[in-house]
Amino acid sequence: MKILITGFDPFGKEKINPALEVVRRLPDEILEAKIIKLEIPTVFEKVGLTIEKAIKENQPDVVINIGQAGGRFAITPEKVAINLADARIADNAGYQPLDKTIFSDGKTAYFTQLPVKAMVAAMQAEKIPAEVSYTAGTYVCNYVMYYVQYLIDKKYPSLKGGFIHVPFIFEQVVGKPQQPAMNLNDMVIGLTAAIAAVVTHSKEDIKMVGGTEH
Incomplete structure (x- = not known):
């Protein structure tokens, strides 16, 4: 089984992106699943093509994208994505879409195929x-x-x-009163547990349908 994990480069006024840092620190294998790591640009017009190229080259079973959400207290698997690009700040190429549809022939929203509640439970079991x-x-x-x-x-x-x-890591909130942050090592523990839950869930799915994994 192969899992493609991506992390964004720093954006806005930040000099570091915890998403990329935690991806770099993940183990290369989790429950016998190969972890393929990829840095992606915080650029609307490049990032999708970058990921699609990596999918074609690596043929993963799962793609998990990691991003920074400053202001959040916890690691948060996302349940749904919406067909809207509306940027409060410009991306790293200076592009700032406002009220734009991502794909005209796409659905209004898509739900993830990942077991988000099981992922949360796995992280909480590790006290994250x-x-x-x-x-x-x-x-x-x-x-x-x-x-x-x-x-x-x-x-x-x-x-x-x-x-x-x-969330932010501690060095990002220096001089930012009331902003929550998390230790980077705890993020690694949390994401490793979350990915393990994905692997376990995927293997159970394979057994149910009598398929094989690659």
Whole structure:
């Protein structure tokens, strides 16, 4: 089994992105599933193509995109992506879409194929704050989640995809009163547990249908 895990580069005024840092620190294998790591640009017009290229090259069973959500207290697997790009700030290429449809032939929204509640339970079992989120926003994070779901809908029906938001890390909140943050090592523990839940759930699905994994 292969899982493609992506993390965004820093954006806005931040010099670091905890999403990318935690992806870099994940183990290369979780419950015998190979973890393929990929840095992706915080650029609307490039990021989807970057991920699609990686899907074609690696043929993963699962794609999990990781993004930063400053202001959140917990690691939050996302349940749904919406067909809307509406950016409060420009991306790293200076593009700032306002009230734009992502794909004209796409659904209004797509739900993840990942077991988000099981992922949350697995993280909480490791004493890591986690909860299901029902909004991925309207910035590049939601765009990426929706883009992958669109690919699943149109091209890769056997693929599973999902998105996880992580909070700021401590160094990002220096000088930012009242902003929550999480230790990077705790994020690694949490995401490893969440991915393990995905692997376990996927293997159970395979057994149910009598298929094989690659």
